[in-house]
Structure formats: structure tokens, C-alpha cells
Amino acid sequence: MMRLTSDCYPQEDLIATGEILRNGRQLKAFITSSYYYPTSKSLGDNAIALVMSINLVRNPVIKLAPFLSSDPSELVIMGSNATASVIVRAPYVRVTPHEVCQIITIFATAQLLPNVKSISMLGYNGLAEIPFTMPSYTKREVVVCTSPLYVSEQWQNFLLAVHIYRKFGAHMQLYLISSVTPFYELMKEYEREGYMTVQPWVKVDFPGVPKTIVDPYNQIEFRNQAASQTDCLLQFKESARFVTFLDLDDVLIPKVAPTYAEEFQKIMDGKKKLAYIFYHKENYDAVVAIDSSRFSLKKMIGSLECKHKRETGKIVVDPRNLNYTWIHYPPILPNGFQKYEVTENVITHLKTIVWTDEKNESGRALTEPLYFDNSTAKIISSKYVASIEKEFQRMLRKPRIRKIFAKLPNIHYFTDLVVKCYNNRYYRYHYSGRLENIECPGPQLCEFVQHPKIKCTHVTATHIPMETLYPITYYYATAILVTYDRTLRALQNKTI
Numbered sequence: 001m002m003r004l005t006s007d008c009y010p011q012e013d014l015i016a017t018g019e020i021l022r023n024g025r026q027l028k029a030f031i032t033s034s035y036y037y038p039t040s041k042s043l044g045d046n047a048i049a050l051v052m053s054i055n056l057v058r059n060p061v062i063k064l065a066p067f068l069s070s071d072p073s074e075l076v077i078m079g080s081n082a083t084a085s086v087i088v089r090a091p092y093v094r095v096t097p098h099e100v101c102q103i104i105t106i107f108a109t110a111q112l113l114p115n116v117k118s119i120s121m122l123g124y125n126g127l128a129e130i131p132f133t134m135p136s137y138t139k140r141e142v143v144v145c146t147s148p149l150y151v152s153e154q155w156q157n158f159l160l161a162v163h164i165y166r167k168f169g170a171h172m173q174l175y176l177i178s179s180v181t182p183f184y185e186l187m188k189e190y191e192r193e194g195y196m197t198v199q200p201w202v203k204v205d206f207p208g209v210p211k212t213i214v215d216p217y218n219q220i221e222f223r224n225q226a227a228s229q230t231d232c233l234l235q236f237k238e239s240a241r242f243v244t245f246l247d248l249d250d251v252l253i254p255k256v257a258p259t260y261a262e263e264f265q266k267i268m269d270g271k272k273k274l275a276y277i278f279y280h281k282e283n284y285d286a287v288v289a290i291d292s293s294r295f296s297l298k299k300m301i302g303s304l305e306c307k308h309k310r311e312t313g314k315i316v317v318d319p320r321n322l323n324y325t326w327i328h329y330p331p332i333l334p335n336g337f338q339k340y341e342v343t344e345n346v347i348t349h350l351k352t353i354v355w356t357d358e359k360n361e362s363g364r365a366l367t368e369p370l371y372f373d374n375s376t377a378k379i380i381s382s383k384y385v386a387s388i389e390k391e392f393q394r395m396l397r398k399p400r401i402r403k404i405f406a407k408l409p410n411i412h413y414f415t416d417l418v419v420k421c422y423n424n425r426y427y428r429y430h431y432s433g434r435l436e437n438i439e440c441p442g443p444q445l446c447e448f449v450q451h452p453k454i455k456c457t458h459v460t461a462t463h464i465p466m467e468t469l470y471p472i473t474y475y476y477a478t479a480i481l482v483t484y485d486r487t488l489r490a491l492q493n494k495t496i
Helices: 011-023 155-167 181-192 222-235 260-268 297-302 382-396 399-405 413-432
Strands: 027-037 047-054 074-080 085-094 104-111 118-123 126-130 140-149 170-176 178-180 196-200 240-246 250-252 274-289 305-317 338-341 347-356 456-463 472-475 477-486
Touching (some): 047 074, 047 085, 047 222, 104 222, 118 472, 126 472, 140 222, 140 260, 155 181, 155 250, 155 382, 170 181, 178 181, 181 399, 181 456, 181 477, 196 477, 240 250, 240 260, 260 274, 274 297, 297 382, 305 347, 382 399
Parallel strands (some): 027 472, 140 170, 140 240, 170 196, 274 347
Antiparallel strands (some): 027 047, 074 085, 074 118, 118 126, 178 456, 240 305
16 A cells, blocks of 8 residues: 655645544545546546545434544545646535435545546545546437336336437436346337447445445435436536436426427527426326236326325436436536426326236227316327327337337335335425435335245345445446346345
């Protein structure tokens, strides 16, 4: 381990590090994203952008002296190319706006030097070289970033979303932790056809570190969703005209223009320095066939029924104007920038999806679902529905997809368990205003009973112990794989 001089950490930082050692405060950061930008319109050329999960919130169970000021306010980064090195100090921004969870998301960026070959995080007593990747420079009009899927089995939601995104000019970037295996196979076929990209989303882990210091299973909010959304924003920062963030049960259908890009641009026109526009969500119920051989997107769309209940929505950004975001929106606006609350359209949120074995009349006329405002407006026209159904049927004729369809789940086993767990641990307190009772809402807290007939596909990775650095020790995952047909016992042992 290389020892650093006080030129990297001034005397006041060394004093703070001494306080950390005396009081037992050990900061542990897991690097979820590290992108190096040779060119960037917003970050500057030769920039590094980092997203980390770090235990900045104190555990009330552990009696620590109050030394809040000793938490470092900056990261120290070294970049090296073939001929030179540079060391920079990068203030970090807190992305998580609350302290319900002890592990929060932070973002930092700094400019390094051209043709970087290695990047290291520096501490008072050494350094840790970290992996980094390049962002996408492939031009896209719109990228839809989906929240990480966990024991997911609702393939009907996926088909509706991926076909609608394709129809109106967007590419889906789907983050995956785990799903039932046939559903994963279906996603991969759509990826093969260019509709979307499946991105493995690895667990945060700190091997060898006691849970009394940092507990990644109990103290990370909603599958580390804020980090995944910020990762997606950074990944497509230089290539996408617009980026939006939606759950798989959220479907945005353009209303004021024929495509997503045209609608977003039309809404943004004339509004100066927008960081983002915000779409509300309106709840809808849907009915879907439990038997995949009878499923059709036309029937699913025709079953949509508005419940006239609004929920917190999602944002659309021009990626040049924003660097990070929390689950619904960023905690603060960049200096000089504004937001706009969209009144021209809403997100269709599939709040309740009923799986039915009733045989629908195959020849019945399409029911055009109504827009939420009780007017005669429709969510989507029959012309578009017919086009979407035609494309779905074209995909279904492909032999590999037809074979997968026969294996898709006909029960929603995990969905019910996860919904029950989330309601018990989070939503019943959130909606009743009993915020003091809320625990950190993470799916790894949910307990499942193993189902002998259901196989799951999981993202796995290698996590290695790291030598302790002060004031922060940095961790990351390597050898990221997707593992087929593991049973739920792996979930119970918390290995995903």
C-alpha cells in the first residue's frame, strides 16, 4: 500500500481522521458507478463521475461521540495515464434526502487528465485502484431507465411497457437483480431484437465488515434505486436527448405529440434552464390472461380502468442539465435551474393487475381506455393499439419466443409476497402519516417461503475484502454474472 503525504490530506484532515479512529467511526463506500468521459458537454472533458453507497447516517444503536464535522466533505481521486498523474479533490453531493436508511447514495465528479489508464481513490494511509468504464456515446432520442427488478414475475407489465416504449421512440434500459427464469429469457430475446438492454444490478456488500458498522442488507433503500437511476443518467449522459425513470408498472404514453422526444421538447420549449419536467402518476387497474397462450396487448390495454387516485410521479430530464437523481426527483435543483410540473399528460400507473383465467372474446371490439380527467379523451388510440398488437404478434411468431411463452408463470407468487412485505414495513406507515414508524424499505428484508416449482435467475458478482483506508474504505464488485435456475433458498441465505 502506498503511503501518502500531507500534501494530499492537509493537517485538519489528519486531525479529523484521528477523531474517527478514537471514536470508532469507520466510513465504508461501495462504488456502484464510475464513468470516465473523454468528452462531455456538461461535466467537462476527461471527467470522472462516481456514484457510491456509503454509511453516512449514524446507527442509533451504537453509542458514538457526536463528531459530525469529522465526516469528510470531499473525495480525493488520482488519475494516471501513460506519462503523468493528477490528484484532485472532489466534493460529493448527497443524493438521498432522508435518514431513514443508514446507507445513502452520494455523487461526485471531477476532471482528471486525457487518456486515463487508471483511477484510484486516496486515503490518508494509502490508495485503492478502482475499475471504471466509458459511458455510451451511441445516439438515442429517449432512454427509459427502469427500477431494478427483484424476484420479478409480472411478464405482462414488461410486454406492455417494452412495446409502448418502442412504438413511441424510446429504448428501455432495464436493471435486473432477479426474476423467474422464463421471464428473464423473454427479456433477453427482446434485448436480442434491439428493443432494450438488460443491465445486471449487483448487490452492495462489504465483505469482512461487521453489520454494526455497515449493514447492506437492512439499510439500503428500495434495491439501491437512487443509485441505479443515477447510473442510468450518467451512462447515457452524452448519448441520449432525453432520459426518464419509470418502474415497470409505469407506462407513459405521449398525448401532446406523436413521439416521446417531440412531446418532451414541446413541453420544455419556452421554459428556460429546466433541470427536469415532472409527470404525475394516475392509478389504473388492468386485467390480464393468466394463460400466456391467450395473452394479448390489445386485451390488456382495453381492460385499463382509471381509479382516480394520484401518486407521486417521475421525471424526464435533458441529461446535460442534471447529474444525479433520487427515486422520484433530485433532492435539490442545480444552481439557476428550474423544474416544471407537467399538466398536459400523466403516467399510467398499473396499480393493480388482476390475473384471470376467464376466456375473453377474441373478436370483440377494442375498448379504448379513457384518460383520467373524465373527458372523452383516450389514453391511446385504437390505431396505435392495433399497431402495437401487430408488432407483438410478429415477435410471438419467432420460434424462441414462442417456446419461452409456454413456460411463463401462471401464478404471481413472489409479487404478492413482496407487496405484502412492502406494505407492512413501509407503505402503511407512509400513507397514514406515521413516518416515525418507517423502517428502511429494502426487499432483502422480506422473508419468503421457498416454492419448489419456481426457478429464479439472479445477478451474482465477486466482492473482495479491502484494506482499511481512512477516512473512507472503498469497495466494488467484479466478475458480474447472471446465474440461471437457482431456487429461492439462495434468497433466504441472502446471497443475491
